[in-house]
Amino acid sequence: MNKKTIIRTLEKIALYMELQGENPFKVSAFRKAAAALEGDERSLSEMEDVTKLKGIGKGTAAVIEDLIATGESSLLKELEDIVPKGLLPLLKLPGLGGKKIAKLHQELGIDSAESLKAACEACKVRELAGFAAKTEEKILKELANFANRSERLPIWQLEPVVLQIEALLGSMEEVERFSVAGSFRRASETSKDIDFIVVTEAVEVVREKLLRALVIQEVVAAGDTKISVVLDLDEPVSVDFRLVKDAEYATALHHFTGSKDHNVRMRQIAKARGEKISEYGVEQSDGSVLTFTDEAAFFAHFDLPFIPPSLRTGTTEFDRTDEITDLVTLDEIVADLHMHTTWSDGAYSVAEMGEALKARGYQYSVITDHSQYLKVANGLTPERLMKQRVEIEAFNEEHPDFYLYAGTEMDILPDGSLDFDDDVLKELDFVIASIHSSFTQTQDKIMARLHTALQNPYVHMIAHPTGRIIEDRAGYNPDMAQLIAWAKEYGKILELNANPYRLDLCVEHLEMAVAAGVPVAINTDAHDIAHLRFMDIGVRYANKAWLKKDMIVNTWTREQFEAFIRRNK
The missing domain is CATH 3.30.460.10 (Beta Polymerase, domain 2)
Incomplete structure (x- = not known):
């Protein structure tokens, strides 16, 4: 059991309660408990008594104790049996959250996409408070898109x-x-x-x-x-x-x-x-x-x-x-350059992640928690970032045969600026820049944001360069030929994010990057020790683009990696 699993369970309970039409204060209590855990920088093993944390009441404490003792929540099981399964896919429809779906269920008996479509076509949805004719039209449009989704x-x-x-x-x-x-x-x-x-x-x-x-x-x-x-x-x-x-x-x-x-x-x-x-x-x-x-x-x-x-x-x-014999293999990966800890939205502490990485046989890796703009992920301020560096250095002193570098996954902000000033960035070993917001901006604005990051001498890598989620979100549509050309010009790394949600860069873009001579890093973007397994998926996916060892940054020795990250300092 880890903190992230508890947080997800509390959030899931809150969602199921909301779908059931439960008292809003009760729903809020579970979300507050999840937020309290998310905001605490300690991992579960570092907390003496998680149920004593401010923001966790008697009801939520009982659920947490149940989870720790048995590995599952009896309350969640009960809710899963009560809430119609057909309501869950409706959460994927833009504009329909738990509250609105609960209202549709309670007042119109909606329990599936089919019954929602029938109610919209019969003009029944517009009669509910908080809904309108335009809402019906939008729902029908989204349901049509939903129905046309691939069977895969x-x-x-x-x-x-x-x-x-x-x-x-x-x-x-x-x-x-x-x-x-x-x-x-x-x-x-x-x-x-x-x-x-x-x-x-x-x-x-x-x-x-x-x-x-x-x-x-x-x-x-x-x-x-x-x-x-x-x-x-x-x-x-x-x-x-x-x-x-x-x-x-x-x-x-x-x-x-x-x-x-x-x-x-x-x-x-x-x-x-x-x-x-x-x-x-x-x-x-x-x-x-x-x-x-x-x-x-x-x-x-x-x-x-x-x-x-x-x-x-x-x-x-x-x-x-x-x-074929030259293709990169899992055994040749000696580092992971993108991951998160309890300092932001990860499930485990710096030390726990470090021990897990070392156990995989890696020579080095980088801790890259989110930057301050991403408040939903408990992003780090410059002050917290420097405190984290002290913790990373303490870990390194105790592990002479493995090294953790201090880094950040810094947001490229909607206005095109970077989340940290150069005075902060130059103190870090490794800087990732990435976009997590304003995906609907024009391509010109997206490219201007990326160009700002690539021009910065302290930025080393662009993470998940298109922002896509497979079969869920198209991303922010960058001009990939231009992005790759800039990465080559400024000597930057592009990421193959191995999280199976992303696999970003895709095969086509990996082939373009390699053809241009741009180095690629295969990273897990791990938010949990269990996510480190994604490296296997990343390597297998990289094989589809015929990526060889010399093209992959995290096959480099520590000396080669240090030469790269120190060149502008």
Whole structure:
């Protein structure tokens, strides 16, 4: 249990209460408790008694104690059972918050997007206090956009589901080995469903365990070779489990990883040799079937190196096989240059993040909490920033084999100025500049803001350069060719933000940056120790753009990194 999980749970309880039409003072109490925790710079382990914190009352204290003791909230479970699940997707509609949705539910019986659409078309919504004809028109427009959304789900929505299923399969002694497959394994930004290849001789036992353990909305199929279910989550997720024999594992994994075009090319290669590829193996001209211990052996049979799943597009991977061994790997990452602690909106302290980074085998990393403009994230003033530096230096004294640099993620303000003066920036080791506000400004204004940051001698990197959230927010539409040209001109780094919400820069922009000779840093933007795992997603995504080790800043030695960050001081 960590502070961030408690904060999210309190906020979720407040939201569910609001949707249920609960007393506003009760809703406010949970939000105040969450804000009190958010504003405290200590991590959970550093607090003697979190329930004694100012802003936390008896009711919220009981929920926190329940969370710490059991790892879950009985109150939240109760609310989740009461509040109609169809109300939750409505929160994604612009202009509809918890209060308005509660009113629609209580007075018109709205419990889904379908019933809201029907009420708007019947002109019933405009009759409610606080709503109008224009509101109805706007809701109908947004519902139409909502309905036209791709059936594919974003990687950030699927990643925690994959982790949970991996933990479940890993706990089953009857499962010999398994792997996620499909477009998720290829590090695609979106997927229609999740695929798993599972090796087991105890099909019936594994099938029953899966059906019993998963929260299922619908069982589509439950045979001896395939189990297909729809998980009953906030947004339903389809999952296919392919149950195979160990000898079939490599070819089944390759087949169901895809892509379709990659598999077509592989079948063409096999056909030219008088062979046929299927999910069961490679059939020879005499009818015998070859099987393989793993995918590497499968590719080797065709005189190919192992082709990472991220590259399996059916386009360039067969023409660039000599470059595959040069692609950046997770083992070559020695640092993470973008993360947050309890000083701003992170879940863990400087020391806790440092220990976690060291445990990953990194040589160095940078603490980059938010700057003062971002009040919603408890951004640091110059005074707090200098106090944090003292804490970072104390950590370094106790860890001679690992080094934490003192940095900031500084906002580029709407008026084009930077959140800190140069007198502050020159005292820091590493400065990130990023945009978190006024996304709807014209491209010229956005570019002027970015240009100001890139021209500053103390700024080292632009974070999440487009501001996009996959399948949710387009971002602020910078002129990427110009941004990359400026980054090259001023000697700056551009980030591949590995948080699965972002993956920003995208593949196209990564290819443009590399072609221009602009260095890229793959960073997790971690707000929690658990988020450090995003580095794996970032590296796999970077492979899609054929990024090599020498292009990635956080493969540099500490000496190389220091030479870069000290050059303007």
